[in-house]
Amino acid sequence: MEIVKIDTAAKTVNKTEDYVAEEKPIHIFINKRHYATIMCTPKDLKELAVGHLLTEGVLKAIEEIEKITFKEDACRINLKPSVNLETRLKFAGLFSRIIPSACGGPYQPQVLKTLKKVSSKTPVKAETIQSCVNSLNRLAETFRKTGGVHAAAIYKADGTLLVFAEDVGRHNAVDKTIGKCALEKANFSECFLTLSGRLTADIVLKAARVGIPIVASIAAALVSGIEIAKKANLTLIGFVRGRRMNVYNAPERVLLS
Numbered sequence: 001m002e003i004v005k006i007d008t009a010a011k012t013v014n015k016t017e018d019y020v021a022e023e024k025p026i027h028i029f030i031n032k033r034h035y036a037t038i039m040c041t042p043k044d045l046k047e048l049a050v051g052h053l054l055t056e057g058v059l060k061a062i063e064e065i066e067k068i069t070f071k072e073d074a075c076r077i078n079l080k081p082s083v084n085l086e087t088r089l090k091f092a093g094l095f096s097r098i099i100p101s102a103c104g105g106p107y108q109p110q111v112l113k114t115l116k117k118v119s120s121k122t123p124v125k126a127e128t129i130q131s132c133v134n135s136l137n138r139l140a141e142t143f144r145k146t147g148g149v150h151a152a153a154i155y156k157a158d159g160t161l162l163v164f165a166e167d168v169g170r171h172n173a174v175d176k177t178i179g180k181c182a183l184e185k186a187n188f189s190e191c192f193l194t195l196s197g198r199l200t201a202d203i204v205l206k207a208a209r210v211g212i213p214i215v216a217s218i219a220a221a222l223v224s225g226i227e228i229a230k231k232a233n234l235t236l237i238g239f240v241r242g243r244r245m246n247v248y249n250a251p252e253r254v255l256l257s
Contacts, residue, residue, distance in 0.1 A: 021148030051179025170197030
């Protein structure tokens, strides 16, 4: 779009074309019931919907989905008759809602009572984690163009890239990568998640719910995120920059080679 760039050093004002990150709503319906409207980057929408339902605890596995259809800005997901949707929504504490790109679902402390521990003992070399987090900048084409999105990626323990996604919302970026992996039938217990955003409770909870053992970010961890990591026995790593990183929980999965 056309913008005006002002340079106070050169004392210039110029009209020019520049990239701007796009944000649009996707309306998710489950069995004809409106579940949520998510403001997001309009890409990888099927993966976003599937990943979001998995990481919010509404779905236990993608095999519970009977059919997914898209029409304009609406995603309609039909679950198999064996799934009791009302019980799932009541248990998750979720109702029809609007989710802005600036934040995710509200953190509900009661989830700690039912959160299962991540059993995976998959180790990853520290250098591999550093290399993969640092590679987010190389992969993040939309961020380089606009500076207005977050990036997330899931790797195998040996550093092989499985999936990558960008979105105006950091929660959406994580949901997209998890949705992509789920649709490809990847084994989450043998993977680790990297992202560009803060490690808050709701972000860490998404990984814990699908059994990802390691989460690493270039950004900081919050106390709420560390609390979830400790409860779930998840390895949480922040400030992965250059050759350094901060490990907040379960450092035994990180190997020094």
